Amino acid sequence: MALDSYVLGVILVSGLVTWLSRIFPFVLLKHFSLPAVVINFLSFVPISIMTALWINSLFIQHLGHFPAVDWPNFLASGPTILSAMISKNLMVIVVVGVISLAVIKAVM
Known part of the structure; x- marks a missing residue:
């Protein structure tokens, strides 16, 4: 116990x-209150984190070799990036990304 x-x-x-x-x-x-320089610097943190997560999901690591492309994630990135540029709405981006990846995995 x-x-x-x-x-x-x-x-x-x-x-x-x-x-x-x-x-x-x-x-x-x-x-x-934080100085304007710190606020400006912190404004780049979310996009940096999202970019790191996105790049990490695009490649499959093989120790001792170059990373391989994760093709379903790579192909699903196209519609997701397009929806991000058009809508600039995080909910739309997530929904389009999930749906496009689901469709690609269902087809492959």
Whole structure:
């Protein structure tokens, strides 16, 4: 039983630490303002993260070799990028990406 309470304690403390690390910056920034340079720099973070995730999904890693192209993801990127340029709406982009990947995987 000691192991079960230990595991429960670890889960609860980990959840608390995770929650605090996500809430604390909002509480801290409520009382302080950031310089314009920092705000400008932080505006590039979401697009950088999305680009890294997108590029990571386009290739399949083979240790010791060049990465191979993940063709279904590569082909689904076309309609998704087109919908992003046209709509600039994240919900539309996600729906088009999911549907186009589902259609490509159903056909292949």
